[in-house]
Amino acid sequence: MPPTSPASLTFLGAAGTVTGSKNLVTVGARRILVDAGMFQGEKKWRVRNWADFEVAPDTIGDIVLTHAHMDHCGYLPALVRQGFDGPVWCTEGTRLLAEIVLRDAGYLAERDAVDAARGGWSRHNPPLPIYTGADVERALPLLTPVEVDADADLGDGVTLRFTRAGHILGSASVTLDTGASSVLFSGDLGRHDHPVLRPLGTPPGAAYVVVESTYGDREHPDPLGMPHEAFADAIRRAVARGGSVLVPAFAVDRVEVVLRALTQLREDGRIPTVPIYVNSPMASAALAVYRRSVSELRPDLDINDFFRISDLVEIHSAEESMALTSGRRRGSSIILTSSGMLNGGRVLHHLERMLPDARNAVVLTGFQAAGTRGRALADGATELKMHGHYVPVRAEIVRDDEFSVHADASDLLDWLRALDPAPATVLVNHGEPEASEALAARIRRELGLTAVVPAHGERVVLPDPGRAED
Ligand SMILES: [Zn+2]
Known part of the structure; x- marks a missing residue:
């Protein structure tokens, strides 16, 4: 490798959006991709999932995954389909959850291609899945x-180090030390x-830090008063009415x-007690x-209390x-089911x-x-279309916003503030443009650091900070 x-x-x-995480680190002839996420949400980003990747996948030596959410690992099988066959470095927790998440994604991708063939709305004839179960x-x-x-x-x-990120099981920040820089x-x-996981740790400081900015x-x-009071109150009232409570939730975490x-x-x-x-x-597999x-x-979590809710089925x-x-079942109950945004799965029936x-x-x-049934319910829809017909909404709809497992702006600043040494440059990504710009401004103002919001496709040279001084 030429020094x-x-x-x-x-x-x-x-970069410019919250999904599709992919960062390419080049050291000499070595190419390392940090995260291999699928674009989700707006169509202008999703179409990129079908395009050829900007870098020939067979020239990438390694992939590093920070965690098993689709927008960080979901593109991996597409890269394998296009020729990548190197090691994918991750934590054990990420490996276990990625198996569940990616198998489900492969199944859905094949099913979507079949649906597109039936509906005739694909550009491809026959419609191609983005990748297959194989x-x-x-x-x-x-x-x-x-x-x-x-x-x-x-x-x-090149050395790699994972530090717990406290987001979902196995989630980690990653430090790459390239010898000349970090x-x-x-x-x-x-x-x-996090209510369940060990707390996030402080990684070793690095010259360049890429920080997310979702919030x-x-x-x-x-929380005003007692935690999850909106949730508790909804359960008490529904049970008092002789009704049941449906809790759509993301299957992992x-x-x-x-x-x-x-x-x-x-x-x-x-x-x-109901x-x-x-x-x-998928939730049962993740629970296992x-x-x-x-x-x-968390060390203070009693695994028995946590998982052996006496009548959990x-x-x-x-x-x-x-x-x-079915209507034959009597009595109140609480049903946790996926998907979290009500766009498919068992939640529909x-x-x-x-x-x-x-x-x-x-x-x-x-x-x-935006655009999901979950958003429609949250916004007060009086009927919801499912399986081609309209269903009236008479049940009580409640939001519990205390369940977020994403750092907010103050948490992000605290994480940056703890880094030693302080970064020379902070690169703010993984956010809607307003969120990223707002965080960059606070980093400059409150931490006195150089902070920029990179654009999609932007390349930043990582010189040795010691040499950059002279
Ligand atoms: Zn995530």
């Missing part, structure tokens, strides 16, 4: 777990007090956090990973799922049956993107 060629960093996703099975063996809080030698003088990627950062322009409100909250609400006598169901095969990853859970078959809200009955309640537990 004269400086390392560089190129932003190939999550591509996923070729990608999974590439996942190579390494220890958290320890240096891993990637060769060519660069730290925050990945998605959790709040300072770069927002602060989470302090959110179901665990909701179960933890329900356990505490019960222990504190704030909700009546059966609790987890009705999502959380159950056996005890070393990643996991629903597996589609028949059992249908029976849950529960909504069809539960929304028309004013005794029931639906509790929304996460961010509801």
Whole structure:
């Protein structure tokens, strides 16, 4: 490797938007991609999922994953399909969850292609899936777990170090030391007090720091009074009416956090004891990973209290799922199901049956993107279209915004402030443009650091900061 060629960093996703995280680090002839995320949301970004990748995937030596959310790992099988076959460095928790998330993504991608063929709306004839289940099975063996809080030698003088990020199980920030310089990627950062996971750590400082800005322009409100009171109150009222409570939740991490909250609400006598169901095969699979990853859970969490809610029932078959809200079942219950934004999955048949009955309640537990059924309900829709027909909304709709597992602007500043040494340059990505700009302004003003918001495709040279002085 010629020692004269400086390392560089190129932003190939999550620059100008919150999804599609992909950052290319080049050290001499070595190319390392940090995160391989799928673009989601607006069409102008999603179309990039189908385009050829900007860098020939067979020239990328390594991929590093910060965590197992689709917008950070979902593009990996597409890169494998296009020729990538190197190691994919990640934590053990990320490996376990990525298996679940990517297998589900492969299944959905193939199903979407079939639907497009039937509907005739694909540009391709026949419609092509972005990748297949077979591509996923070729990608999974590439996942190579390494220890958290320890240096891993990637060769060519490059070392990698993961530090816990407290966002979902296995999530980590990653420091790449290239010999001449160092660069730290925050990945998605959790709040300072995740209800289930060990807290986020402080990574070793680096000359260049790439920080996320999902909530770069927002602060989470302090809960007024008792935690999750809106949720508790909705359960009490629905049960008093003889109704049931539907809780759509993201299958990975959110179901665990909701179960933890329900356990505490019960222990504190704030909700009546009614059966609790987890009705999502993906959520059950993720729950099994959380159950056996005890070393990643909060030390003060009693695993028995957390997971053995006395009458917690996991629903597996589609028949059992249908029976849950069939009308033959008597008595109130709480049903956790996916998807979190109500755009597909088992939640739909529960909504069809539960929304028309004013005794029931639906509790929304996460961010509801524009255009989703979840957003429509949050905005007060009086009917909702499902399976081609309209269903009246008479059930009570409640939002519990205390479930966010993303750092807010103050959490992000605290994380940056703790870095030693302080960064020479902070690169703000993974946010809507206003959020990224707002965070960059606060970093300049409150921390006195150089902070910029890179554009998609922008390349930044990472010279040795020592040499840059002279
Ligand atoms: Zn994430």
